[in-house]
Amino acid sequence: MTWIATIGPVEVAAAHSNGPPGQKCYNMHGHDWKVTVQFGFARLDEYGWGPGFGEVKALIREYDHQNLNDIVSPPSAEVFAQTLYNRLLTAFRIAPTFVEVEEAAGNVVRYYE
Numbered sequence: 001m002t003w004i005a006t007i008g009p010v011e012v013a014a015a016h017s018n019g020p021p022g023q024k025c026y027n028m029h030g031h032d033w034k035v036t037v038q039f040g041f042a043r044l045d046e047y048g049w050g051p052g053f054g055e056v057k058a059l060i061r062e063y064d065h066q067n068l069n070d071i072v073s074p075p076s077a078e079v080f081a082q083t084l085y086n087r088l089l090t091a092f093r094i095a096p097t098f099v100e101v102e103e104a105a106g107n108v109v110r111y112y113e
Contacts, residue, residue: 015066
């Protein structure tokens with residue numbers, strides 16, 4: 001038996017400056033990022049759980065009201081999604097099926113391995 005858990009979207013307000021000089025995104029600005037994570041798993045813990053929803057959301061919310069330039073390099077949506085994927089994999093020892101980051105309406109990146 002296999003389970004799939006989808007967690008999110010979790011909103012994170014964070015700032016970054018990114019892109020080549022002269023582009024509008026080069027200037028510091030913020031987004032209300034929406035992060036969605038999916039895990040597939042075949043085993044449950046002693047409580048009948050897969051990855052804890054609250055724990056996953058807490059890890060994502062660590063980025064709330066942060067400057068991504070101080071945390072992610074380069075601070076793009078693509079690298080932010082990859083960083084979250086790696087942190088979730090390390091924290092829960094289960095590879096996410098994907099991590100999806102929506103920077104703005106219609107601008108979505110999905111990272112998976």
